[in-house]
Amino acid sequence: MSDTHIRTEGHAGRITLTRPKALNALSYAMCLDVERALDRWREDDSVHLILLDAEGDKAFCAGGDIAEMYRSGIAGDYDYGRNFWRDEYRLNAKLAEYPKPVVSFLNGFTMGGGVGLGGHVSHRIVGDRSRISMPETAIGFVPDVGGTFRLAQAPGRLGEYLGLTAYRMNASDAIHAGFADTYIPEDAWPALKENLVHTGLVAQVEAATQPVPDSPLAARQAQIDDLFGGETLRDVLNALRNDPSEFAAETLKTMERVSPLSMALTLEMIHRLRGPSLTIRKALELEYRVSYRVMEHGDFLEGIRAAIIDKDNTPNWRHAPDGVTASDVSKMLRPLGPDTLDFKEKAMQIAFIGLGNMGAPMAANLAKAGHSVTGFDVAGTTADGVTNATSAPEAVKGAEVVITMLPNGDILRGVATEIIPHMEKGAVLLDCSTVDVDSARAVASQASYAGLMALDAPVSGGIGGASGGTLTFMVGGPDDAFAIAKPLFDIMGQKAVHCGASGNGQAAKICNNMILGVTMIATCEAFSLADKLGLSREAMFDVVSTSSGYSWSMNAYCPAPGVGPTSPADNGYNPGFAADLMLKDLRLSQQAAETADADTPLGQAATELYRTFVEDEDGKGRDFSAMLPRFEKRHRG
Numbered sequence: 001m002s003d004t005h006i007r008t009e010g011h012a013g014r015i016t017l018t019r020p021k022a023l024n025a026l027s028y029a030m031c032l033d034v035e036r037a038l039d040r041w042r043e044d045d046s047v048h049l050i051l052l053d054a055e056g057d058k059a060f061c062a063g064g065d066i067a068e069m070y071r072s073g074i075a076g077d078y079d080y081g082r083n084f085w086r087d088e089y090r091l092n093a094k095l096a097e098y099p100k101p102v103v104s105f106l107n108g109f110t111m112g113g114g115v116g117l118g119g120h121v122s123h124r125i126v127g128d129r130s131r132i133s134m135p136e137t138a139i140g141f142v143p144d145v146g147g148t149f150r151l152a153q154a155p156g157r158l159g160e161y162l163g164l165t166a167y168r169m170n171a172s173d174a175i176h177a178g179f180a181d182t183y184i185p186e187d188a189w190p191a192l193k194e195n196l197v198h199t200g201l202v203a204q205v206e207a208a209t210q211p212v213p214d215s216p217l218a219a220r221q222a223q224i225d226d227l228f229g230g231e232t233l234r235d236v237l238n239a240l241r242n243d244p245s246e247f248a249a250e251t252l253k254t255m256e257r258v259s260p261l262s263m264a265l266t267l268e269m270i271h272r273l274r275g276p277s278l279t280i281r282k283a284l285e286l287e288y289r290v291s292y293r294v295m296e297h298g299d300f301l302e303g304i305r306a307a308i309i310d311k312d313n314t315p316n317w318r319h320a321p322d323g324v325t326a327s328d329v330s331k332m333l334r335p336l337g338p339d340t341l342d343f344k345e346k347a348m349q350i351a352f353i354g355l356g357n358m359g360a361p362m363a364a365n366l367a368k369a370g371h372s373v374t375g376f377d378v379a380g381t382t383a384d385g386v387t388n389a390t391s392a393p394e395a396v397k398g399a400e401v402v403i404t405m406l407p408n409g410d411i412l413r414g415v416a417t418e419i420i421p422h423m424e425k426g427a428v429l430l431d432c433s434t435v436d437v438d439s440a441r442a443v444a445s446q447a448s449y450a451g452l453m454a455l456d457a458p459v460s461g462g463i464g465g466a467s468g469g470t471l472t473f474m475v476g477g478p479d480d481a482f483a484i485a486k487p488l489f490d491i492m493g494q495k496a497v498h499c500g501a502s503g504n505g506q507a508a509k510i511c512n513n514m515i516l517g518v519t520m521i522a523t524c525e526a527f528s529l530a531d532k533l534g535l536s537r538e539a540m541f542d543v544v545s546t547s548s549g550y551s552w553s554m555n556a557y558c559p560a561p562g563v564g565p566t567s568p569a570d571n572g573y574n575p576g577f578a579a580d581l582m583l584k585d586l587r588l589s590q591q592a593a594e595t596a597d598a599d600t601p602l603g604q605a606a607t608e609l610y611r612t613f614v615e616d617e618d619g620k621g622r623d624f625s626a627m628l629p630r631f632e633k634r635h636r637g
């Protein structure tokens with residue numbers, strides 16, 4: 001975990017920044033940790049609201065951690081910064097759009113990245129020490145992290161003033177400008193946090209609210225509107241130069257120190273965004289156009305050098321204050337084409353062990369969705385877009401999620417023992433095979449002992465569902481692991497049901513497949529009877545698929561060739577889902593029924609039929625729907 005303390009307390013998800021010595025500057029790792037926590041708590045019913053605060057009394061968060069950005073940028077690597085911004089902006093949008101209340105406590109300095117973190121949430125609290133600003137123009141950048149969304153909505157021309165001058169707002173200014181909601185003196189914050197945690201009721205915020213003191217900024221509103229109403233930077237500078245007031249002279253002095261290109265860009269961005277159709281995503285998308293280009297074509301690296309690296313405070317900006325042209329501005333704001341900010345979830349490092357009938361298309365779908373997938377199969381099989389490793393331990397190195405799709409519980413236990421020592425701490429071991437409940441639970445405890453999280457997530461939907469990305473996952477295991485895997489379930493399937501603790505996914509799967517085995521036999525029996533009664537298969541399908549005898553076996557996986565949707569029956573009964581695997585699942589169901597003392601006569605009969613088919617007849621290696629040609633050949637008695 002990075003410099004964040006993430007936990008649940010009472011009814012609250014709590015995120016505390018724990019880097020007070022660096023004024024809680026937001027690093028890339030902190031950003032990703034916060035996002036993961038939000039993803040986790042989104043569907044956790046025990047979390048009613050989120051509390052966002054920071055250690056120390058100097059700063060909530062004084063900005064993004066730009067040291068690494070500078071190091072990589074100065075070496076000509078712009079990708080690190082672009083990726084950081086891309087992921088940070090996605091987090092900013094997520095916070096603004098979060099479906100549960102998020103309460104931020106903006107103590108001390110809340111600047112740049114800090115505004116992105118705590119300045120867009122549903123309940124933003126400020127106190128007497130709060131100092132809020134968007135200071136980016138001073139380092140050759142523009143207000144980002146959704147800052148332009150706030151600036152474009154600030155009253156009158158306040159947005160232009162705040163964005164260009166980096167003015168530090170106090171609590172009442174921030175409320176006036178729309179960067180905060182509620183004034184509560186800091187000494188009342190601990191009790192409020194406690195109440196929020198214990199009650200889970202965000203109404204506690206309103207109850208603790210105090211009247212807002214007068215805002216110095218509001219008192220200047222008319223003057224600011226006058227001075228910052230111009231269309232271009234030159235218009236604004238001229239208005240300030242022609243105004244005899246001390247305020248104009250001081251403001252001009254501030255603006256002479258900051259990047260002219262940054263100021264001109266900020267002005268244009270606010271003008272473009274202001275209006276009724278503004279959304280935070282629109283603002284972030286526009287900001288990203290600048291972030292993407294600013295190291296190479298803007299004043300960013302020079303601004304950081306002068307302010308933070310060499311600390312000489314004499315930046316050599318690219319333009320003179322009056323020298324920024326309209327084309328300089330529009331070049332930086334041109335759309336980015338394929339690199340446009342699209343708020344897509346971050347690509348994950350995934351290992352996939354077992355690239356068989358099911359595993360290969362599942363792994364290919366993950367790769368197609370943009371994830372980085374490394375695969376391994378003892379048979380040497382591969383999948384589209386997947387990088388092959390030479391062994392399972394090699395495949396799992398550095399993976400955040402390791403997926404297994406293997407024939408049975410014994411093989412799963414063997415593979416787990418082989419890979420667990422090579423997996424990263426905190427990674428998720430996600431087994432999608434169908435195995436016995438005991439193996440699932442044994443692997444889960446082995447993983448948990450090694451500091452990993454494990455999920456059993458068998459699937460239903462067959463190879464059609466695997467390649468079409470429409471599987472159903474039945475999942476057992478901890479909430480945290482489920483939240484991490486959820487975006488992957490959404491790619492590989494259409495539904496993921498969290499069935500409870502480890503092993504419960506397999507329990508659900510075994511019950512489902514007992515129904516499937518029984519209905520496939522019933523469907524094949526009925527086709528065979530229909531044949532002998534002289535009913536055409538087409539007519540049989542047409543009637544049953546829309547009548548009360550319908551089932552997945554009939555409608556989606558029809559065992560009669562040439563009838564209904566394409567299925568293994570149309571491919572000489574090549575699996576598909578092999579009869580051997582169905583026998584395996586039915587045996588698992590009977591093993592579980594035995595342990596649980598459940599009466600399952602049809603499950604028992606189906607197991608015996610598939611056993612005979614696979615072990616005594618020609619069923620081995622054929623699809624489980626090849627029961628139909630079996631019945632065709634047979635007679636009563």
Ligand code: NAD
Pocket residue numbers: 353354355356357358359376377378379380381392405406407408411414415432433434435459460461462463576577578581
């Ligand atoms: P499969 O036999 O086609 O694939 C399993 C793969 O695992 C094979 O490619 C095999 O070489 C590989 N493997 C075996 N041992 C290994 C090891 N030690 N290391 C690495 N790879 C190894 O089977 P499948 O149809 O893809 O089914 C996989 C799992 O999914 C099974 O548990 C099955 O019950 C379940 N399932 C299958 C279907 C289906 O329709 N096929 C549907 C639902 C669930």
